[in-house]
Amino acid sequence: xxxxxxxxxxxxxxxxxxxxxxxxxxxxxxxxxxxxxxxxxxxxxxxxxxxxxxxxxxxxxxxxxxxxxxxxxxxxxxxxxxxxxxxxxxxxxxxxxxxxxxxxxxxxxxxxxxxxxxxxxxxxxxxxxxxxxxxxxxxxxxxxxxxxxxxxxxxxxxxxxxxxxxxxxxxxxxxxxxxxxxxxxxxxxxxxxxxxxxxxxxxxxxxxxxxxxxxxxxxxxxxxxxxxxxxxxxxxxxxxxxxxxxxxxxxxxxxxxxxxxxxxxxxxxxxxxxxxxxxxxxxxxxxxxxxxxxxxxxxxxxxxxxxxxxxxxxxxxxxxxxxxxxxxxxxxxxxxxxxxxxxxxxxxxxxxxxxxxxxxxxxxxxxxxxxxxxxxxxxxxxxxxxxxxxxxxxxxxxxxxxxxxxxxxxxxxxxxxxxxxxxxxxxxxxxxxxxxxxxxxxxxxxxxxxxxxxxxxxxxxxxxxxxxx
Amino acid sequence: xxxxxxxxxxxxxxxxxxxxxxxxxxxxxxxxxxxxxxxxxxxxxxxxxxxxxxxxxxxxxxxxxxxxxxxxxxxxxxxxxxxxxxxxxxxxxxxxxxxxxxxxxx
Numbered sequence: 001x002x003x004x005x006x007x008x009x010x011x012x013x014x015x016x017x018x019x020x021x022x023x024x025x026x027x028x029x030x031x032x033x034x035x036x037x038x039x040x041x042x043x044x045x046x047x048x049x050x051x052x053x054x055x056x057x058x059x060x061x062x063x064x065x066x067x068x069x070x071x072x073x074x075x076x077x078x079x080x081x082x083x084x085x086x087x088x089x090x091x092x093x094x095x096x097x098x099x100x101x102x103x104x105x106x107x108x109x110x111x112x113x114x115x116x117x118x119x120x121x122x123x124x125x126x127x128x129x130x131x132x133x134x135x136x137x138x139x140x141x142x143x144x145x146x147x148x149x150x151x152x153x154x155x156x157x158x159x160x161x162x163x164x165x166x167x168x169x170x171x172x173x174x175x176x177x178x179x180x181x182x183x184x185x186x187x188x189x190x191x192x193x194x195x196x197x198x199x200x201x202x203x204x205x206x207x208x209x210x211x212x213x214x215x216x217x218x219x220x221x222x223x224x225x226x227x228x229x230x231x232x233x234x235x236x237x238x239x240x241x242x243x244x245x246x247x248x249x250x251x252x253x254x255x256x257x258x259x260x261x262x263x264x265x266x267x268x269x270x271x272x273x274x275x276x277x278x279x280x281x282x283x284x285x286x287x288x289x290x291x292x293x294x295x296x297x298x299x300x301x302x303x304x305x306x307x308x309x310x311x312x313x314x315x316x317x318x319x320x321x322x323x324x325x326x327x328x329x330x331x332x333x334x335x336x337x338x339x340x341x342x343x344x345x346x347x348x349x350x351x352x353x354x355x356x357x358x359x360x361x362x363x364x365x366x367x368x369x370x371x372x373x374x375x376x377x378x379x380x381x382x383x384x385x386x387x388x389x390x391x392x393x394x395x396x397x398x399x400x401x402x403x404x405x406x407x408x409x410x411x412x413x414x415x416x417x418x419x420x421x422x423x424x425x426x427x428x429x430x431x432x433x434x435x436x437x438x439x440x441x442x443x444x445x446x447x448x449x450x451x452x453x454x455x456x457x458x459x460x461x462x463x464x465x466x467x468x469x
Numbered sequence: 470x471x472x473x474x475x476x477x478x479x480x481x482x483x484x485x486x487x488x489x490x491x492x493x494x495x496x497x498x499x500x501x502x503x504x505x506x507x508x509x510x511x512x513x514x515x516x517x518x519x520x521x522x523x524x525x526x527x528x529x530x531x532x533x534x535x536x537x538x539x540x541x542x543x544x545x546x547x548x549x550x551x552x553x554x555x556x557x558x559x560x561x562x563x564x565x566x567x568x569x570x571x572x573x574x575x
Contacts, residue, residue, distance in 0.1 A: 013513075014484075017510055017513075018487060018491065020506065020510065021488070021491045021492060021495070021503075021506070021507070021510075022491050022494075024495045024496070024499055024502070024503050024506065025491075025494045025495050025496055026496055027496060027498060027499060027556065027559040030496075030499055030502065030556045030559070031553060031556045031557070033506065034506065034549055034552050034553045034556065037506060037509060037510055037549060037552075038549050040510075041509070041510075041512070041513065041515070041545055041549075044513060044515070044516055045515060045516070045519065048515075048516045048519045048520065049519055049523070051520070053520070053523070053524055053525070054519060054520065054523035054524065055523050055524075055525065056522065056523050056524075056531065057523070059522050059523070059531060059535055060519060060522055060523055060538065062535070063518075063522060063535045063536075063538035063539045063542065064538065064539075064542050066539045066542070066543075067538070067539050067540075067541070067542020067543045067545070067546055068542065068546050070539075070543045070547075071542065071543040071544070071545070071546025071547035071548075071550070072546060072547070072550065074543065074546075074547035074551075075546065075547040075548075075550035075551040075554065076550075076551075076554075077551075079555070082501060082505075082551070082555075085505075085547070085551065086501075086504055086505060086508065089505070089508045089543070089544045089547060089548060090508065092512075092540040092541070092543050092544050093508065093511055093512060093514065093540070093541070093544055095536070095537070095540045096512070096514045096515075096517075096518060096537040096538075096540040096541040096544075097514050097537075099518075099533045099534070099536055099537035099540070100514060100517040100518055100521055100533070100534065100537045102533055103521045103526075103530045103533040103534055103537075104517075104521070106530060107521075107524075107526060107530060119474050219504070220504070223504055223507060223508070226508070226511050227507065227511045229514075230511045230513060230514045231481060233514055233517050234477070234481075235477055235481075236517075237516070237517050237520070238473055238477060239516060239517070240476075240477065240480045241513065241516065242513055242514065242516060242517065243477055243480045243481050243484060244480060244484040245510050245511060245513040246511055246513070246514075247480075247481055247484035247485045247487075247488050248484060248487070248488040248491070248492075248507065248510060248511075249488075249507040249508075249510055249511035250485065250488070251485050251488030251489045251492055252488060252492045252503060252504070252507040253504075253507070254489075255489065255492045255493060256492075256500060256503075256504065259497075259500075344497075346497070351500075351501060351504065352500035352501060352503075352504065353497065353498065353499060353500030353501035353502070353503070353504075354501055356497075356498045356499070356500070356501065356559075357501045357502070357555050357558070360498075360555070360558040360559045360560070361555075361558050363558075363560065365560055365561050365562035366498050366559045366560065366561065367561055367562050368562070369498060371497055
């Protein structure tokens with residue numbers, strides 16, 4: 001009877017998880033999705049807690065309380081820090097899977113080697129390798145995103161890197177195969193930590209050659225790994241709830257990673273093993289080209305004359321925390337009856353959907369956030385394209401220059417607008433280290449300075465100007 | 470045992486297809502909240518952590534479980550809270566467009 005109630009609880013929780021994701025298909029129902037997720041998790045926790053073999057309630061209460069103490073502040077980080085927080089939570093997820101897997105191995109072995117069937121061993125090994133590599137890999141990613149001092153920002157590469165990485169993984173799998181065949185061997189409990197150590201090292205090595213611009217893909221892949229480690233745990237514990245929830249998470253990460261890769265015209269393997277940052281040296285040098293810069297007054301005048309303005313935000317907007325100033329600019333332009341849209345490139349920012357969240361935070365209606373594929377046909381009719389801290393995603397070299405490392409990447413066609421203003425902090429090339437022809441186009445005028453200051457000045461100019469009407 | 474092994478694989482296969490189908494329809498606007506939501510959902514590993522922490526096992530095993538329980542709980546709490554916080558920010562254009570010329574300043 002008890003068994004049936006438990007299973008029913010897990011079944012309902014699984015269904016609720018599917019609904020939670022289903023309701024994410026539009027912002028109108030998305031919050032319902034969160035409630036469904038909370039309900040599912042609560043049911044699962046209570047049902048498990050009530051199982052006959054579970055005691056030591058003080059321990060459980062203590063660990064749950066500690067989770068709340070850390071979890072609540074982590075949910076209140078500024079939205080510009082959401083990529084780091086997400087990476088950090090992948091690390092927590094990986095750690096949980098790894099630790100439970102470790103405990104399970106020693107427990108089952110104590111029960112007797114027959115508990116460690118080959119199927120269960122394979123699942124266990126998958127769980128701990130995925131779990132621990134997600135732990136360190138995500139910590140490295142979080143460190144890079146947070147720009148922690150001791151984590152190298154630039155991609156770190158050395159000869160034979162991929163051979164060494166894959167060699168480590170192969171070694172871990174080799175040891176794992178040994179334990180799977182002889183789980184009863186006296187050396188097995190000692191060889192097991194070696195797999196853990198290799199997985200931890202592998203996670204670090206996997207992430208250090210990856211640069212900031214590839215972070216959206218990497219975060220998505222780590223998301224997928226965290227889910228798959230939960231699936232593996234489900235196989236070990238024979239829990240269909242864990243398998244279902246983990247598979248949902250795993251496929252979500254996979255789809256996001258594929259979208260990110262397509263938006264950069266790159267393959268999975270290229271992101272993981274390609275070390276994008278290297279290419280830049282080859283492109284440096286060449287003749288000096290000239291920018292045209294524009295004053296704030298001049299830019300404000302052009303904006304005022306426009307009918308249709310498209311703002312193209314990039315990671316620079318997040319760095320400068322300029323989204324609230326952008327909102328003021330949006331208001332000023334809207335007040336004049338100008339159509340204002342935001343063109344969102346899928347990989348703008350440091351994680352999937354990053355720009356949308358920042359702009360939503362600044363109270364910009366999501367109906368004015370337009371995807372790249374939908375805005376591009378409009379671009380020739382656009383009077384002013386305003387580029388705020390974006391670079392590679394508007395670089396026409398992606399369409400024209402076969403030698404460019406970003407050739408073939410879909411871009412927002414800012415260069416097709418009647419005029420372009422680009423706000424840029426300095427005259428240095430962007431993250432990928434590639435010159436951007438857009439800045440030298442005869443229709444482009446540069447506004448040099450911090451994005452927040454420049455837009456603030458524009459807003460002031462527009463506000464002052466409108467007073468004279 | 471063998472039948473269980475096959476049925477769990479079936480569950481995995483079917484759940485993956487459901488996941489792919491459902492996630493593909495998620496609005497691109499919401500990809501960041503989607504990621505924090507799936508984060509919280511995959512913290513369902515909490516189930517395994519409770520079983521290890523609460524079982525009648527040696528101390529060091531239960532310690533591993535307690536740390537895992539803490540980690541999953543952190544993900545559950547922060548994942549759901551931040552997802553909701555982000556989703557609350559997504560608003561439509563409340564005011565009719567042409568009449569927006571009022572002193573709309575916050």
